[in-house]
Amino acid sequence: MSELHPVVIGAGPAGLACAKALLEAGLRPVVLEENPRPGGQGTRRLSPLMTPEAERLFGHAQAGATARREAEEDRVLAACDWRPGSLVWGIFDNRLAILRDGRHDSLPYDRLLIATGATDRIMAFPGWTLPGVFSLGAAQVALKQHAAFIGSRVVLAGASPLLYLAAAQYLRMGVRHLTIVDAASRAQKRRAAAGMAMTGLSTLIEGLRLLRELRRPDVRRIDGADLVRAIGGERLEAVEIRHASGRTETLACDALAFGHGLRPETQLAELAGARFSFHPQLRNWFPIIDADGRAGQRLWLAGDGAMTGGREAAAYSGRLAALSMLADRAGAASPVTREARALRRRARRLRRFQVHSAGAFPWPHEQAAAMPDDTIICRCERVTAGEIRKAVSSTAGPVEINRVKAITRCGMGRCQARFCGPTLQELTAAASGRPVESVGRLRAQAPLRPIPVGSADEEARA
Amino acid sequence: MNPPLFRSAVARQPDAIIYLDGIEMPARSGESLITALLAAGLMTGRSEFDGSPRCGFCLMGACQDCTLWAISGERLRACMTEVVDGMELCRLPPEPGSQNE
Numbered sequence A: 001m002s003e004l005h006p007v008v009i010g011a012g013p014a015g016l017a018c019a020k021a022l023l024e025a026g027l028r029p030v031v032l033e034e035n036p037r038p039g040g041q042g043t044r045r046l047s048p049l050m051t052p053e054a055e056r057l058f059g060h061a062q063a064g065a066t067a068r069r070e071a072e073e074d075r076v077l078a079a080c081d082w083r084p085g086s087l088v089w090g091i092f093d094n095r096l097a098i099l100r101d102g103r104h105d106s107l108p109y110d111r112l113l114i115a116t117g118a119t120d121r122i123m124a125f126p127g128w129t130l131p132g133v134f135s136l137g138a139a140q141v142a143l144k145q146h147a148a149f150i151g152s153r154v155v156l157a158g159a160s161p162l163l164y165l166a167a168a169q170y171l172r173m174g175v176r177h178l179t180i181v182d183a184a185s186r187a188q189k190r191r192a193a194a195g196m197a198m199t200g201l202s203t204l205i206e207g208l209r210l211l212r213e214l215r216r217p218d219v220r221r222i223d224g225a226d227l228v229r230a231i232g233g234e235r236l237e238a239v240e241i242r243h244a245s246g247r248t249e250t251l252a253c254d255a256l257a258f259g260h261g262l263r264p265e266t267q268l269a270e271l272a273g274a275r276f277s278f279h280p281q282l283r284n285w286f287p288i289i290d291a292d293g294r295a296g297q298r299l300w301l302a303g304d305g306a307m308t309g310g311r312e313a314a315a316y317s318g319r320l321a322a323l324s325m326l327a328d329r330a331g332a333a334s335p336v337t338r339e340a341r342a343l344r345r346r347a348r349r350l351r352r353f354q355v356h357s358a359g360a361f362p363w364p365h366e367q368a369a370a371m372p373d374d375t376i377i378c379r380c381e382r383v384t385a386g387e388i389r390k391a392v393s394s395t396a397g398p399v400e401i402n403r404v405k406a407i408t409r410c411g412m413g414r415c416q417a418r419f420c421g422p423t424l425q426e427l428t429a430a431a432s433g434r435p436v437e438s439v440g441r442l443r444a445q446a447p448l449r450p451i452p453v454g455s456a457d458e459e460a461r462a
Numbered sequence B: 001m002n003p004p005l006f007r008s009a010v011a012r013q014p015d016a017i018i019y020l021d022g023i024e025m026p027a028r029s030g031e032s033l034i035t036a037l038l039a040a041g042l043m044t045g046r047s048e049f050d051g052s053p054r055c056g057f058c059l060m061g062a063c064q065d066c067t068l069w070a071i072s073g074e075r076l077r078a079c080m081t082e083v084v085d086g087m088e089l090c091r092l093p094p095e096p097g098s099q100n101e
């Protein structure tokens, strides 16, 4: 039987670095990407409408570097079997179930890299389903992909370095009413800074540069304040926040973007057989990988979908995974070259940086216990905090999160728990009085996205 | 007219017309459906559970909050679909039961 081509899912920095290394070794990987264009999230490409604004948005030096990187990515993809617009919605017996241009396809693999990245980690709060409230990532995507701002009077809130990056980009593009509500206090940031300086000095300096750029009269920055509720009838009119002193304040606005760091997109990895372990500092579940990103006999994971680390760590880990795949092809256990050792070291350091920065941008897990009962947790199925608490208290025996999901339907809607999952985890733990890691981990199920019924039938017949 | 939810970051010259539940709307070909809708202050739909408006949340294809339908019955995410002149869209599935939810 002829050997199958390696398959890469996700054309962000990790997937592209992996594809490039496989090409260099004379292979021609298949690269699948849900979006019509490559790029990933943080490094998402500008839409054609925004391209002329690149210098204004990024600054001169970075705009040049971005253009060069993208040209290089295009060269790599031209040499691959590049299939943009491919939605991988399930994995059955080492075959990927793909929907592309409304057509069903099935692709067998013998070595698979999954690099599906990360999305915003969201802690629900009252009113977050109002039109005008978006995820923090969305504020940036609006600009880069949709050539639009999410509003005119914009509040950016939560705990994430993206708060400052998005604010700076909005400012550079001309938005003048900006408020940043950072959940972490300045003291928390100072405490985290030492570890961040040791593991990622350049990233820290870049962050400080952003803070300086944002120090101006038309940008208001509030530290150590939490979101209390979003106010409005059919759309957002204001947000109420609570300062560290306990005082509440209402900020009039027409748009709010919020988020609390990142959560890995691991649903495909799970369907491909990855197992998971709990990371106590990041307070979340991550797939178990070896030093090179290997997660199973045929499975490799890289980038933020494996372990949060940012763009550079993603690229190192993608290349490393490719070297590991190549070693495996040659019958070796793992790559032993100097390059592999250096890549491991660099990726590890950048990922440690993320753990340190979790101190500066903490996940507000304690909010779950205090959340009002009528807060909507699952925006798809409109399940409230009260319903989840009731389900937890009525369950006999040890509380398990997938049971709570089945009873309440929280997380069973069209987003498949991507945005309510983290809150559901904390609520279940708080309501049962048990540590969050002991209530279990939400399981993924195919199809991972809503697909036409016909495709699932076809898959069953195939 | 409703105040816009999105504010354009670049000069936006509409050169196309799309229809949402039969209502004509200016749009720019190549921009995303959600840009056209939110710039016009329109919501992409209502929750089938409590009827409250929904307009998208992640803008990157993950939350499905911006789901609407082409008149052909195809389910679309407004944030992942580009405007094509003459597109006809509906906020509810055109033939109930033809698409899974």
Ligand code: FES
Pocket: B055, B056, B057, B058, B059, B060, B061, B062, B063, B064, B065, B066, B067, B077, B078, B079, B080
């Ligand atoms: S806004 Fe989330 S999928 Fe479109």
